[in-house]
Amino acid sequence: MNLAKTTKLALLSLSRNRLRSFLMMLGVTVGIASLTALASVGEATRQETMRRFKRMLGTFDMVIIEPGGASTRGMPSLATVEPVLKFADAAAIAAEIPAVRQVSEMQFAIDLDVKYRDKATSPSVIGVASNWTEVRGEEIAAGRGITPDDVASLARVAVIGQDVVTNLFPGENPLGQTLRIADVPFQVQGILASRGVGPGGASMDNTVVIPVTTASRRLFNRDYLTAVIAQLRDPAQSASAIADISALLRERHGIIPPVEDDFRVSSPEAQMTQVTEVGSTLTKVLVGVAVIATLIGGTVIMSLMLIAVSERRREIGIRRAVGASRRDIMVQFLIEAAVVALIGGIVGVLIGVAITLLITMLSELSPAIMWSAVGGSVLLSAGIGLVFGLQPAWRAANIDPIEALRS
Amino acid sequence: MIEIHGISRIYMREDGTPVPALRDVSFSIGRGEFVTVRGASGSGKSSLLNILGCLDTPTAGTYRLDGEDVSGYTDEQRSNIRCHKIGFVFQSFNLLPRTTAVENVEIPALYVGGRVDRDRALDILGRVGLAERAGHFVSELSGGEQQRVAIARALMNDAPLLLADEPTGNLDSAAGESIMRLLAELHREGRTIVLVTHDDGVAAYAQRELLIRDGLIASDRPLPGASAHAPDSTAAVPASG
Numbered sequence: 001m002n003l004a005k006t007t008k009l010a011l012l013s014l015s016r017n018r019l020r021s022f023l024m025m026l027g028v029t030v031g032i033a034s035l036t037a038l039a040s041v042g043e044a045t046r047q048e049t050m051r052r053f054k055r056m057l058g059t060f061d062m063v064i065i066e067p068g069g070a071s072t073r074g075m076p077s078l079a080t081v082e083p084v085l086k087f088a089d090a091a092a093i094a095a096e097i098p099a100v101r102q103v104s105e106m107q108f109a110i111d112l113d114v115k116y117r118d119k120a121t122s123p124s125v126i127g128v129a130s131n132w133t134e135v136r137g138e139e140i141a142a143g144r145g146i147t148p149d150d151v152a153s154l155a156r157v158a159v160i161g162q163d164v165v166t167n168l169f170p171g172e173n174p175l176g177q178t179l180r181i182a183d184v185p186f187q188v189q190g191i192l193a194s195r196g197v198g199p200g201g202a203s204m205d206n207t208v209v210i211p212v213t214t215a216s217r218r219l220f221n222r223d224y225l226t227a228v229i230a231q232l233r234d235p236a237q238s239a240s241a242i243a244d245i246s247a248l249l250r251e252r253h254g255i256i257p258p259v260e261d262d263f264r265v266s267s268p269e270a271q272m273t274q275v276t277e278v279g280s281t282l283t284k285v286l287v288g289v290a291v292i293a294t295l296i297g298g299t300v301i302m303s304l305m306l307i308a309v310s311e312r313r314r315e316i317g318i319r320r321a322v323g324a325s326r327r328d329i330m331v332q333f334l335i336e337a338a339v340v341a342l343i344g345g346i347v348g349v350l351i352g353v354a355i356t357l358l359i360t361m362l363s364e365l366s367p368a369i370m371w372s373a374v375g376g377s378v379l380l381s382a383g384i385g386l387v388f389g390l391q392p393a394w395r396a397a398n399i400d401p402i403e404a405l406r407s
Numbered sequence: 408m409i410e411i412h413g414i415s416r417i418y419m420r421e422d423g424t425p426v427p428a429l430r431d432v433s434f435s436i437g438r439g440e441f442v443t444v445r446g447a448s449g450s451g452k453s454s455l456l457n458i459l460g461c462l463d464t465p466t467a468g469t470y471r472l473d474g475e476d477v478s479g480y481t482d483e484q485r486s487n488i489r490c491h492k493i494g495f496v497f498q499s500f501n502l503l504p505r506t507t508a509v510e511n512v513e514i515p516a517l518y519v520g521g522r523v524d525r526d527r528a529l530d531i532l533g534r535v536g537l538a539e540r541a542g543h544f545v546s547e548l549s550g551g552e553q554q555r556v557a558i559a560r561a562l563m564n565d566a567p568l569l570l571a572d573e574p575t576g577n578l579d580s581a582a583g584e585s586i587m588r589l590l591a592e593l594h595r596e597g598r599t600i601v602l603v604t605h606d607d608g609v610a611a612y613a614q615r616e617l618l619i620r621d622g623l624i625a626s627d628r629p630l631p632g633a634s635a636h637a638p639d640s641t642a643a644v645p646a647s648g
Contacts, residue, residue, distance in 0.1 A: 002520075005517055005523065009517065012510075016505045016506070017505075314501065315503055317501070318501050318502075318503060318514070319514065319518075320462075320486070320489075321460070321462065321489065321495045321501070322489065322490065322494075322495065322514050322515040322518070322560065322561075322563075322564075323486055323487070323489045323490025323491070323515050323518040323519070323564070324486060324490075324517070324518050325482060325483045325486035325487070325518070326482055326483070326486070327483065328486070328517075328518055401462055402457050402462050402463060405497065405501060
């Protein structure tokens with residue numbers, strides 16, 4: 001019996017017992033639907049996280065140098081920054097590492113009050129060098145950014161993010177106004193273009209940017225930095241640049257291994273991988289659960305097929321009498337199981353895609369259907385039909401036709 | 408057509424004692440013969456029919472079917488023989504439920520190469536007088552009609568040997584009569600028919616009678632009335648069944 005005939009026979013047989021066929025499909029459908037949806041939503045989330053990361057970091061051709069050893073974690077506040085990374089370090093990196101095009105010094109704190117008249121807010125206050133907009137890929141929506149003169153003269157000028165505009169200057173043009181950061185007056189000279197939300201989901205527009213020198217001397221009163229961004233000539237060289245910068249800083253800080261470094265140098269890719277890894281591990285676990293659900297669907301097929309085989313003993317006897325070999329019967333039941341699982345799988349994929357579109361729409365992610373998951377699901381369901389159909393098919397093939405016809 | 412030599416069939420009880428159902432049986436049936444097999448229940452006639460139909464293999468002895476020694480054939484080979492050479496007609500019709508008449512007729516064609524020829528199945532249904540019932544489900548047919556469908560199925564692969572096991576046993580006498588006339592007509596066309604029955608009226612259509620008792624051939628005799636019955640009967644297949 002050839003495959004086309006067998007498949008037709010399987011479809012006919014399945015259509016003659018709709019309720020059983022439906023129940024057989026159900027488990028696989030649910031499993032595959034959740035598999036497709038979980039994998040696709042996971043992928044959409046991962047892609048969105050990457051997009052946000054890129055938005056946060058701007059360009060990727062850089063490495064980030066931060067104070068504190070490998071054990072230091074989390075966002076630095078004014079109090080917790082280790083006083084080890086100096087302006088001189090940044091200058092040395094720019095001067096002595098050939099792979100570095102330029103450096104951009106940063107000072108920041110997240111726990112300062114910013115006030116305008118009777119309104120107050122607590123944005124990130126970031127002290128930056130004049131090349132910050134270029135290095136970070138920031139855009140100025142109105143007014144002007146921090147200039148080299150501002151940095152040189154310790155000017156009390158600020159460039160504010162969109163959230164600060166909304167919070168402090170509703171219905172008012174902020175340009176030229178004076179706000180107070182920790183009671184120090186600053187004149188607003190520019191507004192940053194919106195950058196949306198970062199990888200953690202928080203807004204990246206809740207910022208006040210001031211000259212790094214002003215931050216250091218007039219606001220934070222410290223001569224050490226919270227971060228130095230080193231822009232590279234060639235992003236492909238980030239590994240060797242990280243090694244060179246680390247070596248230079250160890251020398252400057254008098255660190256001889258095995259003493260732990262008092263700084264960290266990382267590339268955005270490494271950071272991004274770390275963040276997205278958490279998400280993809282979760283996705284993997286959930287997909288694993290969905291695969292198990294699909295396998296349980298397979299056992300449903302197996303048990304219903306076993307019942308079907310004993311109900312269809314007479315049919316098997318008749319087919320054997322008119323010329324079906326054991327193999328023909330085996331193949332018939334195997335194909336029946338595979339077809340029912342495959343149909344269940346395809347229905348599951350359709351439902352899964354629909355769920356994905358719904359979830360991504362509701363959570364404002366861009367839909368990302370994971371076609372590898374779709375293809376994998378279809379193959380998985382057919383495979384499950386074949387594997388779980390094996391035992392019932394074997395039993396069907398070994399029914400004695402004489403016994404079956406007598407009953 | 409059929410040459411049986413020294414056939415035995417011994418079943419084993421669960422405690423290991425052998426139960427012989429057929430004991431050293433030998434006979435032959437020529438091509439185109441119409442033979443009835445008679446015997447009490449438990450006489451061994453079912454065992455014989457199973458072996459003749461290649462559903463079972465003899466414990467000892469040889470069975471040549473159409474010149475081919477099939478006694479040592481594997482399951483696969485016997486399936487192939489059943490498919491091409493043997494048509495079964497059962498007392499309880501043994502049609503697939505929830506399936507139409509023509510689909511039942513087509514079943515044997517599933518197990519040979521090539522496409523299923525629906526036109527041929529419809530032709531054969533027409534020949535047994537069921538052209539108009541082809542699309543009906545089995546459950547919508549009368550007993551006589553169901554047995555006609557079963558006969559049509561037996562003819563689908565043009566089997567030269569028909570094995571009928573009490574084909575009229577579940578039918579009223581009129582329907583049984585018309586089934587027997589149909590078989591007689593198939594016999595006239597040259598098919599070999601072996602028919603198991605208790606019914607004297609049915610036996611009258613055959614040319615020869617084998618009587619089985621205790622696993623042995625008790626008698627093998629020609630039936631005198633047969634020549635009067637079969638060849639001159641020109642009755643067409645009646646529409647009613």
